[in-house]
Amino acid sequence: MKAILSGQAGVVVVQDGSTCWSRRVRDDQYNECRLEDIPFLFADCYDLMSVASTSPAQAFRVLENEWTHDRALQLVLILLDSDAHLRARNMAASGLEKLFSKETAQQFVLHRLYAYPLPKGADLIGALEFCARESCRIARDLLFTLRDDQQNIVAVREHWNRLSPELFSTSSEKSLLEQIAIEEGFFYGLSSSKSRLLGEMISQWVSNPRLRGFGNRKYIIEIWAKPFLSRPKEPTREQQLDLFKEGTQGN
Incomplete structure (x- = not known):
């Protein structure tokens, strides 16, 4: 049994052989549908995902999360x-x-x-x-x-845009890698002021299963992230308190 769903459409279709059922996020139950109905159920949606589900109930829970x-x-x-x-x-x-x-x-x-x-x-x-x-x-x-x-967001985006096309094996590879980087939170990780462990995060990104098809992924990510590894780190709450105490003692 497999399922196709879209959070944008709020619809999941479960298929078992040649039989399929659809359910909208507001519906109480599945309704049988035809295979030719599927394109119309997901018209203009770009977040389609296919999941292997053990039951229609499990597929519907995934839909609820995506919606x-x-x-x-x-x-x-x-x-x-x-x-x-x-x-x-x-x-x-x-x-x-x-x-x-x-x-x-x-x-x-x-x-x-x-x-x-x-x-x-x-x-x-x-x-x-x-x-x-x-x-x-x-x-x-x-x-x-x-x-x-x-x-930070501006800087990370501009540096990504400036990455040389020669780093990528095809013209479409950069676009595909960018989409994965957005979905997996790479842009957020590099831009967030809370990112104090960028080195560890980069290692995790390189080993992300979704990037296995990108042979040059390690070098690309390292080149992209390099300017932000030396970003001044925000002081912890304890360090802020120590600085405050030093300032008051000086007065």
Whole structure:
């Protein structure tokens, strides 16, 4: 038994031989469908994934997770959109707190928001105000961190864009590696001010099973990450307290 699903569409299709059943995230049960219906169920979705499932119930749980992740990302984008209706932004802020109670949803959103700098039209200040109004602590903290890391995000993205095409075996390999790097959190890891163990993280990235087909992966990742290995590390809370005590004693 295999399953095809999309968090964007909120649909999972389970196939067993020539028989298949579909279920939407809001449905209570599966309904039989035809093989020729599948392309229409997933029309215009680019997050299709195929999973080997032991049961329709297991496949549906995977769908619920993927739908939660995509929903969280869409709500964050609405919240940041200065052109979105005020009520829509308010509802987005309110809905995010529940979705972000799942750490995997936070991770999914962060990995994608850290892949590119915020566009000039993004209304981060307004988004923070909506979060404060709706008491959305988790979303507020995430956006504060995103704001503080924008300079790093710009630097990491620009350095990736400048990587020589000669490092890649084909013209499409860089695009494929970039997509994996976004999904696996490489951009987030390099850009995040919390990344104090970049050396260990890079070793983990190189051994990531999804990169086995990239023969030059170790060299590419090392070249990309090199400028950020020497980034000044933020002092720990204990170090900050020590510096504060030294300053007060000096006065």
